[in-house]
Amino acid sequence: MKKLKRIFDKITHGVLFTSSMVTSVTVLLVIVFLFKEGIGLFNQTAVENHVVVVVNSANSVHELTSKQVKDIFNQDITNWKEVGGQDLEITTRSIDDLAGQFTEEELGTDMVNLPTLIDQYISDNPGVIAYFPDTYLKKDFRSKKIPLAKISVKEFISGVEWYPTSQPAAVYGAWPLILGTLWVSLGAILLALPIGLITALYMAEVAGQRLRNMLKPVVELLSGIPSVVYGFFGLVVLVPLIQRLFKLDVGETALAGSIILAIMSLPTIITIAEDAIRTTPRALKEASLALGASHWQTMTRVTIPYAKSGIIAAVILGIGRAVGETMAVLMVTGNASVIPHTFLEPVRTIPATIAAELGEAPFGGTHFKALFALGIILFIITFIFNMLVETVKTKKV
Amino acid sequence: MSDHKVEVKNLDLYYNDFHALKNINFTAEAKTVSAFIGPSGCGKSSLLRMFNRMNDLIDGTRFTGEVFVDGQDIYEKNIDVDGLRKNVGMVFQKPNPFPKTIFENVAYGLRVNGVKDKHFIEKKVTEAIKQAALWDEVKDKLKKSAMELSGGQQQRLCIARALAVEPALILMDEPASALDPISTGKIEDLIFELKNQYSIIIVTHNLQQAGRISDFTAFFYMGELVEWNKTKTIFTNPTDIRTQNYITGRFG
Numbered sequence: 001m002k003k004l005k006r007i008f009d010k011i012t013h014g015v016l017f018t019s020s021m022v023t024s025v026t027v028l029l030v031i032v033f034l035f036k037e038g039i040g041l042f043n044q045t046a047v048e049n050h051v052v053v054v055v056n057s058a059n060s061v062h063e064l065t066s067k068q069v070k071d072i073f074n075q076d077i078t079n080w081k082e083v084g085g086q087d088l089e090i091t092t093r094s095i096d097d098l099a100g101q102f103t104e105e106e107l108g109t110d111m112v113n114l115p116t117l118i119d120q121y122i123s124d125n126p127g128v129i130a131y132f133p134d135t136y137l138k139k140d141f142r143s144k145k146i147p148l149a150k151i152s153v154k155e156f157i158s159g160v161e162w163y164p165t166s167q168p169a170a171v172y173g174a175w176p177l178i179l180g181t182l183w184v185s186l187g188a189i190l191l192a193l194p195i196g197l198i199t200a201l202y203m204a205e206v207a208g209q210r211l212r213n214m215l216k217p218v219v220e221l222l223s224g225i226p227s228v229v230y231g232f233f234g235l236v237v238l239v240p241l242i243q244r245l246f247k248l249d250v251g252e253t254a255l256a257g258s259i260i261l262a263i264m265s266l267p268t269i270i271t272i273a274e275d276a277i278r279t280t281p282r283a284l285k286e287a288s289l290a291l292g293a294s295h296w297q298t299m300t301r302v303t304i305p306y307a308k309s310g311i312i313a314a315v316i317l318g319i320g321r322a323v324g325e326t327m328a329v330l331m332v333t334g335n336a337s338v339i340p341h342t343f344l345e346p347v348r349t350i351p352a353t354i355a356a357e358l359g360e361a362p363f364g365g366t367h368f369k370a371l372f373a374l375g376i377i378l379f380i381i382t383f384i385f386n387m388l389v390e391t392v393k394t395k396k397v
Numbered sequence: 398m399s400d401h402k403v404e405v406k407n408l409d410l411y412y413n414d415f416h417a418l419k420n421i422n423f424t425a426e427a428k429t430v431s432a433f434i435g436p437s438g439c440g441k442s443s444l445l446r447m448f449n450r451m452n453d454l455i456d457g458t459r460f461t462g463e464v465f466v467d468g469q470d471i472y473e474k475n476i477d478v479d480g481l482r483k484n485v486g487m488v489f490q491k492p493n494p495f496p497k498t499i500f501e502n503v504a505y506g507l508r509v510n511g512v513k514d515k516h517f518i519e520k521k522v523t524e525a526i527k528q529a530a531l532w533d534e535v536k537d538k539l540k541k542s543a544m545e546l547s548g549g550q551q552q553r554l555c556i557a558r559a560l561a562v563e564p565a566l567i568l569m570d571e572p573a574s575a576l577d578p579i580s581t582g583k584i585e586d587l588i589f590e591l592k593n594q595y596s597i598i599i600v601t602h603n604l605q606q607a608g609r610i611s612d613f614t615a616f617f618y619m620g621e622l623v624e625w626n627k628t629k630t631i632f633t634n635p636t637d638i639r640t641q642n643y644i645t646g647r648f649g
Binding site for chain 2: 208209281284287290291292293297302
């Protein structure tokens with residue numbers, strides 16, 4: 001009997017140990033995977049694998065950034081002197097343009113002649129810049145390959161343009177996305193904080209037992225609504241309302257995202273803040289009241305200071321929830337990757353970008369890795385918020 | 398009008414269905430110490446909490462009868478409850494200092510009652526701490542957290558906190574029950590001192606304590622005020638058999 005008990009104890013211990021280890025290892029693996037994929041971006045150039053960018057050998061330009069390449073092919077830059085070369089007009093040629101210049105006869109079967117033709121064409125035109133797969137690169141190629149600078153961490157974070165599908169070189173500048181995320185979250189917090197705290201205070205301190213018993217389930221119900229439903233509500237109700245109210249061309253704005261996020265983070269803020277406020281010992285409140293303090297004075301001078309760390313934790317967790325939220329924001333913010341200047345402009349957040357673009361990014365390509373790098377940034381932002389919660393929580397009077 | 402410090406007339410108190418106080422009639426005079434004694438749950442604390450309307454904070458309380466403090470019906474409709482509570486100080490069973498500095502604990506009552514003058518607050522705080530016989534122990538650490546004090550010191554701080562707003566009446570709900578004998582002795586000495594200036598009503602479980610410090614003693618049993626008289630009389634010559642039994646330690 002005693003032996004059986006001991007075996008049972010051992011088994012329980014083993015099961016508990018395994019499950020906790022499995023959980024921890026899984027979490028760690030996810031993070032390792034995220035970082036492995038994301039960091040892979042930074043030893044690559046923004047050109048797709050096996051594509052080369054080529055200019056005439058007489059061209060004095062030796063290196064271009066992805067942004068310059070993008071601008072050249074968008075005809076925003078039309079002369080080589082703008083990128084440090086001689087005064088010469090730029091002609092751009094994609095692989096389709098190149099192949100289209102020749103007849104099928106000239107190309108031969110399976111386009112066997114194309115490498116020679118390309119080589120000839122580029123040698124003949126000093127102002128040309130072209131890109132094509134490196135299989136069409138002739139062996140003794142006479143023109144000059146332009147190496148693109150590797151994507152740098154600094155460029156990735158501080159770059160202001162996000163053109164992941166631009167050809168031949170994508171531009172990954174996450175700054176508008178980071179700002180978009182922070183703007184939407186900041187707006188959400190500005191809205192949710194006062195409302196959430198006042199509600200929590202009301203529920204914990206003012207409302208009677210019966211009203212509280214009614215309010216609390218309603219608030220908790222709010223957190224049970226799927227985020228896509230919030231997004232739907234936002235798209236159908238909120239967006240047109242904002243459009244009409246502020247007389248905008250489009251209602252999909254940072255403001256719409258902030259409002260939806262505020263509603264979504266309210267339950268977190270209210271529930272945690274209310275619990276914190278209710279931990280204030282009754283004896284302290286009575287002591288305050290017994291000294292002639294009013295209910296209000298007791299709240300502001302005793303209850304709130306006592307619950308301060310819990311309230312701050314509630315706020316930070318609320319923000320954390322808002323920063324990572326994807327679906328609802330994706331649906332109502334308009335997803336324009338530009339740096340926002342007011343709350344009434346469309347913005348794009350990091351989670352929304354990842355969700356929207358992952359499906360079309362070729363597996364393992366630079367775009368794919370860039371999205372993972374965005375994931376790292378998001379992870380770091382939320383990680384900072386969580387660390388803040390921990391430090392605030394442990395700082396008790 | 399009456400010239401008693403505290404007067405209770407035909408008071409019945411209920412917590413929901415529980416009849417906590419049954420037809421209480423009681424008076425206390427100025428500058429005396431009255432002790433409420435009786436077994437647990439006899440209603441003595443409930444009566445004490447009637448005098449500064451602390452029972453208002455508990456859901457489901459209702460009462461009939463009248464309570465006067467300084468001749469004023471404190472349950473009258475337009476009464477200023479905060480003002481009443483400033484005038485009737487309270488010391489609780491367990492020391493409950495605020496998680497603030499020692500100085501701020503004592504200054505709290507003044508601040509919430511609208512005192513802004515820094516020098517006045519400083520003077521009052523010093524006076525109150527001295528009165529509570531705590532000055533020598535804390536004078537060098539007024540800016541330190543009150544939570545660093547010992548239990549007995551904390552309780553004297555709570556008394557200082559109550560004294561700082563100069564109440565006319567001080568209620569003490571078993572103020573020494575959570576303290577060691579030495580701290581208890583200090584609190585008793587303090588009460589003895591305070592009697593010269595304040596009216597005090599103290600709830601206590603400790604019969605010797607009641608005998609040592611009080612002028613009048615009221616014995617409560619099952620929500621009734623069984624007997625109430627000069628302390629000496631209660632302890633030497635009680636009229637009711639229940640008082641006699643309690644005092645001689647037959648129950649309670």
